[in-house]
Every structure is written in structure tokens, then in C-alpha cells.
Amino acid sequence: MKKAFIFDLDGVLCFTDKYHYEAWKTVADKLCIPFDESVNDRLRGVSRMESLEIILSLGDKTYSEEEKIKLAEEKNGVYRKLLENMTPSNVSDEVRRTLEELKSRGYKLAVGSSSKNTPLILEKCDLKKYFDAVSDGNNIKHSKPDPEVFLKAAEFLGLGSGDCYIVEDAEAGIDAGKAGGFTTIGIGCAARYEKTDICINTFKDILQTAV
Numbered sequence: 001m002k003k004a005f006i007f008d009l010d011g012v013l014c015f016t017d018k019y020h021y022e023a024w025k026t027v028a029d030k031l032c033i034p035f036d037e038s039v040n041d042r043l044r045g046v047s048r049m050e051s052l053e054i055i056l057s058l059g060d061k062t063y064s065e066e067e068k069i070k071l072a073e074e075k076n077g078v079y080r081k082l083l084e085n086m087t088p089s090n091v092s093d094e095v096r097r098t099l100e101e102l103k104s105r106g107y108k109l110a111v112g113s114s115s116k117n118t119p120l121i122l123e124k125c126d127l128k129k130y131f132d133a134v135s136d137g138n139n140i141k142h143s144k145p146d147p148e149v150f151l152k153a154a155e156f157l158g159l160g161s162g163d164c165y166i167v168e169d170a171e172a173g174i175d176a177g178k179a180g181g182f183t184t185i186g187i188g189c190a191a192r193y194e195k196t197d198i199c200i201n202t203f204k205d206i207l208q209t210a211v
């Protein structure tokens with residue numbers, strides 16, 4: 001029997017996609033690069049700098065490292081301002097009740113997110129209290145699909161990858177989970193991905209896995 005669940009943040013516990021979209025669109029519009037929801041979907045679970053590379057590849061200009069860092073900082077500035085609007089109401093009762101039920105069944109819970117803004121999001125949404133460990137973009141060198149963020153989360157819990165489920169919405173996150181030897185649970189886009197081990201429709205379906 002597994003001992004823990006490691007949750008992706010954006011797209012699983014809460015939804016910041018619209019903020020990422022708005023912030024990247026500000027940068028893309030300034031550079032006259034076409035940007036829409038389908039491009040935004042390709043950025044799920046992908047690090048900030050890799051997301052920028054994907055957006056810049058849709059334009060025809062090349063940028064120096066310095067320019068790229070400035071563009072990423074600009075996006076993050078807009079994004080963090082938007083995150084300030086988040087409140088605990090941005091996390092559903094379904095998510096909160098499921099996390100509480102998993103804890104009462106004795107499971108350890110952790111966050112495994114590519115985002116360097118994880119501490120701010122957890123604080124704004126009052127989510128920190130549910131988790132025994134947090135592994136995020138601030139403690140890793142390699143972003144998803146590399147398994148580092150999840151392996152670190154398991155290490156912080158004092159467990160091995162065989163003891164933990166990963167819950168993800170992004171293909172890059174499922175690839176990361178599989179590469180690390182975890183059992184993966186996919187929701188949203190990841191529930192339609194052929195490499196996902198267990199596909200669920202809605203967050204509380206996790207409870208059927210955790211028997």
C-alpha cells in the first residue's frame with residue numbers, strides 16, 4: 001500500500017492558468033508574437049524560462065540571454081500582481097475535503113510544483129496547513145519532465161518513489177512521475193494522456209484510489 005500523495009499545484013490544487021495566460025500575453029503582444037489558449041496549454045508544468053523559449057520560437061527574432069531574463073522577469077511581475085488577487089476561495093471545497101480525508105486515512109501529503117511562486121500561492125490560498133512537505137521550483141535544477149521535483153518531495157517525506165502517488169494535470173508532469181518510478185494519477189489534460197497510470201474525472205475520485 002502507498003503511503004503518500006504528491007500533488008502538482010497549478011491545474012490540480014488550484015487554477016492559475018488564466019493568470020499565466022494574461023501575463024505571458026502581455027509579453028507576447030509587446031513582441032508581436034501570436035499567443036492564444038493553445039500556446040498557453042503547451043506551457044503547463046513547464047518552467048518559466050522554457051515557457052519563454054516556446055513563446056519566442058513562434059516569433060522570428062532572436063534574443064540575447066540578458067533580454068530573455070528581462071522578459072521572464074517582466075512576465076513574473078505581471079503574474080505576481082495577479083496572484084495577489086487569490087484568496088482561499090480559489091481552492092474548491094472538494095479539494096479541501098479530499099485532502100482532509102486523505103490525511104485522516106493516514107497518508108502523508110506533499111506538493112511537487114515547477115513554480116517558483118509556490119510559497120506565495122500556498123499562502124494566498126491558505127493551503128500550506130495540509131502538507132507535510134513542499135518541493136517546488138526553488139529547490140530544483142531541472143524542471144518537469146525531469147523527475148527531480150517529485151524525487152525531492154518524496155525525500156522530504158522520508159519515502160521512496162514506490163511509496164507515493166503523483167497527481168498531475170500536465171503531460172510533462174506525468175512523464176516526470178514515470179521517470180522517477182512513481183504511480184501517476186492524471187486529471188484534466190493528463191487524464192487523456194496514454195502514459196498516465198490512473199485517470200480520474202474529478203479531484204475526489206482520488207479517494208477511490210486511496211482505499
Ligand code: B16
Nearest residue numbers: 009010043045048113114115116117
Ligand atoms: P513560475 P505546476 C507550473 O506549475 C505551471 O504549470 C507552468 O505553467 C509554469 O510555467 C511553471 O509552474 C513555472 O511557474 O513562473 O511561477 O515559476 O503545474 O508545476 O504547479
Ligand code: MG
Nearest residue numbers: 008010011169
Ligand atoms: Mg500543473
